[in-house]
Amino acid sequence: MPGFTQAKHCTVTGLWRRDQHKAKEAVQQYHQFPLRAYDSPEALCSAGDVDAIFVASPDALHLPHVLIALQHRKPVLCEKPMAMDAGECERMLASAARAQVALCVAQNFRFEHSVNRMRQIVTSGQVGKPLLARSEFHFCARQHPRTWMTDASLACGGPIGDVAVHCIDALRYILQDEVSSVFARALYDKDSGPVEAAAMLLLEFHKGTIADVTVSTRAEYRTPMWITTDRGLIGAEDALNVDHPIELNIKPVGGDIMTEQISNDRTYADQVDAFALHIEQGVPFPAPGIEGLRNQRVLDAAYRSIKSGTPESIPR
Numbered sequence: 001m002p003g004f005t006q007a008k009h010c011t012v013t014g015l016w017r018r019d020q021h022k023a024k025e026a027v028q029q030y031h032q033f034p035l036r037a038y039d040s041p042e043a044l045c046s047a048g049d050v051d052a053i054f055v056a057s058p059d060a061l062h063l064p065h066v067l068i069a070l071q072h073r074k075p076v077l078c079e080k081p082m083a084m085d086a087g088e089c090e091r092m093l094a095s096a097a098r099a100q101v102a103l104c105v106a107q108n109f110r111f112e113h114s115v116n117r118m119r120q121i122v123t124s125g126q127v128g129k130p131l132l133a134r135s136e137f138h139f140c141a142r143q144h145p146r147t148w149m150t151d152a153s154l155a156c157g158g159p160i161g162d163v164a165v166h167c168i169d170a171l172r173y174i175l176q177d178e179v180s181s182v183f184a185r186a187l188y189d190k191d192s193g194p195v196e197a198a199a200m201l202l203l204e205f206h207k208g209t210i211a212d213v214t215v216s217t218r219a220e221y222r223t224p225m226w227i228t229t230d231r232g233l234i235g236a237e238d239a240l241n242v243d244h245p246i247e248l249n250i251k252p253v254g255g256d257i258m259t260e261q262i263s264n265d266r267t268y269a270d271q272v273d274a275f276a277l278h279i280e281q282g283v284p285f286p287a288p289g290i291e292g293l294r295n296q297r298v299l300d301a302a303y304r305s306i307k308s309g310t311p312e313s314i315p316r
Contacts, residue, residue, distance in 0.1 A: 001030050003268025010052075010276035016044045018057070041065050045072040052279055054106070054272070055079060058146075058154040059161065063088045066103065070095045075102040077275045081156045081165045082292030086300050089293040096289060104275060104285045105292030107169045111271045112264040114239050114248055118227065119174040121234055127252060128231030130175055133211035135167035135225045137240065141217035142191055149217070150193040158195035159215035160186070160302055167213040168203070168298050169291065170225065170240065177205040178294065183311040184302040192217070201302050206316070242267050 004012050014036045017023035023037040038044040045053055045068050053069040055062055055078040062083050069076045076096070082105050083089045096103035109115050122130060137159070141149060148154040155161060172178065181204045186196035198216035205211065226235030232252040239246060242264045250258045278285040301312040 001026070004272060005030075005032065006266060006269035007272050007276075008269075009273045009280070013049050014038055014044050014047055016041050041068050045069045045074055050074065052077065052275070056106075058148045058151075059156040060084055060154045063092060066092045067095055070099045070101055070103070073099055073101055075104075075275075075279045077104050077106050077272070078289070078292065079106045080169070080292065080295070081161045081299060082289070082296055084156050086293060086296045089289070089296045093289050093293060102279060102285075103289040104278065105287050105289055105295075106271060107166070107173075107287040107291060107295070108267050108271045109166050109170045109240055110173050110286040111267045111274065112240065112242070113262045114236065114246055114264055115170050115174060117248060117260065117262060118225070118234055118239070119176070121250065122174055122227065122229075123176065127234055127250065128229040130207075130209045130227050130229050132228040133171055133175070133209055133226070134214075134235075135171055135211065135223075135240075136214045137163040137167055137223050138214075138216045138219035139163070139221045140219060144217075150191070150195055152194040155195055156299065157303060158186075158192055158197055158199070159217050160184070160196060160199050160201070161299055162215075162217075164199065164201060164213050164215045164302070165295050165299060166240065167215065167225075168201075169287075169295050171203070171205075171211055171213075172291075172294070173286075174227070175205060175207070175209055177207045177209060178316065179203045179298045179301075179314055180206050180316070181311045181313045182298060182301040182305050184305040186306045189218075196306075199302075199306075202311075203298070204311075240264075 012033045016038045027035045052075040055065045183202040186199040189197045201213040203211040223240035224237045225239035234250050236248050245263045248260045277283040301314050305312040
């Protein structure tokens with residue numbers, strides 16, 4: 001919602017929450033919007049003054065909520081992870097194709113200036129071929145407002161489904177490559193219940209890059225990302241941060257380090273504005289629904305790997 005306050009091409013006219021009391025509180029909190037709280041997803045999706053739907057409900061509700069919106073021929077921007085598994089993503093995409101309605105996924109890091117700058121540097125060949133990559137995402141969730149995150153009936157998983165999907169997508173986007181296999185290990189504790197509290201994923205990409213993704217819900221917030229190439233290094237210790245400006249480092253082998261100050265403060269506004277322009281003017285959206293499916297296949301493979309204890313391959 002704070003992102004919408006900066007948006008130039010769209011606004012929020014209605015919302016639905018599982019807790020109607022919290023829905024009414026949100027209407028009061030964001031009084032700058034012409035907000036109305038609806039008593040059901042059907043009522044929201046069928047409203048005449050609602051042009052598109054942003055699905056931000058718990059993971060297990062993404063499929064039914066996306067399908068309801070598509071039934072009412074409303075374009076959908078769906079939060080990540082797109083679903084509980086790849087099969088659900090495929091159902092969403094098939095339904096959107098039949099309805100001929102836009103379905104996109106809210107992989108908001110594709111709108112970060114830091115991520116796009118790293119993609120630009122890699123694409124230019126300025127520091128050579130990517131060999132290794134490291135992406136981390138940690139935050140403390142012991143008293144998080146999203147209390148459903150440890151409920152396996154509602155959450156795709158722990159930090160793998162919640163934030164590793166960000167790291168995976170950002171790496172796919174920067175490297176412009178696909179993951180071929182995943183080897184994953186996870187840790188659990190009494191507070192995480194049936195979902196993981198921390199995990200490490202080893203990703204192999206088709207073009208040869210190897211990446212490790214480390215995530216947890218038991219540490220201070222941090223989001224480092226580094227890419228080691230055959231001619232240098234690029235990255236930052238807070239590469240994915242949206243709260244304050246970051247310093248992106250570019251270090252050629254044997255050369256001086258160069259730093260660029262970058263701000264990601266408009267990431268969420270840029271995302272919803274891009275979706276609005278996609279609907280109204282046909283401007284391509286950087287994260288169409290198929291990207292949600294591709295990420296979900298990596299998540300599914302990671303969870304299979306945790307159970308099997310071996311690397312799991314992903315269909316090309």
